[in-house]
Amino acid sequence: NEQSHANDPTVRILLVGEREVGKTSMIYSLVFEEFDEEVPAKFEEITIPAEVTPVNIPTVIVDYSAQEQSEKELYEELRRASVICIVYAIDNEMTIDKISTYWLPLIHQNLGENHNVPVILVGNKSDLVEYSSIDTVLPLMNQYKEIEICVECSAKNLDNLSEIFYYAQKTVLYPVTPIYYPEERD
Ligand code: GTP
Numbered sequence: 001n002e003q004s005h006a007n008d009p010t011v012r013i014l015l016v017g018e019r020e021v022g023k024t025s026m027i028y029s030l031v032f033e034e035f036d037e038e039v040p041a042k043f044e045e046i047t048i049p050a051e052v053t054p055v056n057i058p059t060v061i062v063d064y065s066a067q068e069q070s071e072k073e074l075y076e077e078l079r080r081a082s083v084i085c086i087v088y089a090i091d092n093e094m095t096i097d098k099i100s101t102y103w104l105p106l107i108h109q110n111l112g113e114n115h116n117v118p119v120i121l122v123g124n125k126s127d128l129v130e131y132s133s134i135d136t137v138l139p140l141m142n143q144y145k146e147i148e149i150c151v152e153c154s155a156k157n158l159d160n161l162s163e164i165f166y167y168a169q170k171t172v173l174y175p176v177t178p179i180y181y182p183e184e185r186d
Pocket of ligand 1: 018020021023024025026040065067124126154156
């Protein structure tokens, strides 16, 4: 696979997160429009042709599996990504804690503190709980300016999945650049 060129408009969406949060299931359900209990450890890299994306830009979706990939491969994928989805399982507090204790610091280590790769926090398995996790993860947005949006989905119910991949494309194509108001006085 060719590394994308600087002027290549391909959007590269990378899914990372703790084991078993449902990264592969999310991609599987998006692609096949049905949930399967038996998914491989890692989904092969897939390219969605421009014509079938709402933003008309070819989009590559990249799965990450700690089981099958080395840390070095993870670091390479972090550097190649146009947008990074940190996936957690809403019903598993440990996977939420790891967003701030492992994943966000790891992204800083690899891309620098002031990188401009947008990050999306994705809470999967919304079908298993009656509550929302958004209030729990939202404060991270104040600490990490690269977090563009926090969303929940269910790979099992196909709930909010296509929307999440659409948000991911949009954050790359239409970045929300911070507006600074310099404290100027006459
Ligand atoms: P690793 O390959 O270990 O990194 O895991 P992963 O993040 O790719 O998770 P995977 O897709 O293999 O899913 C882990 C388990 O959670 C499987 O048993 C899935 O069937 C289940 N699962 C995934 N998504 C959902 C969901 O939305 N709801 C429910 N109830 N279960 C889910």
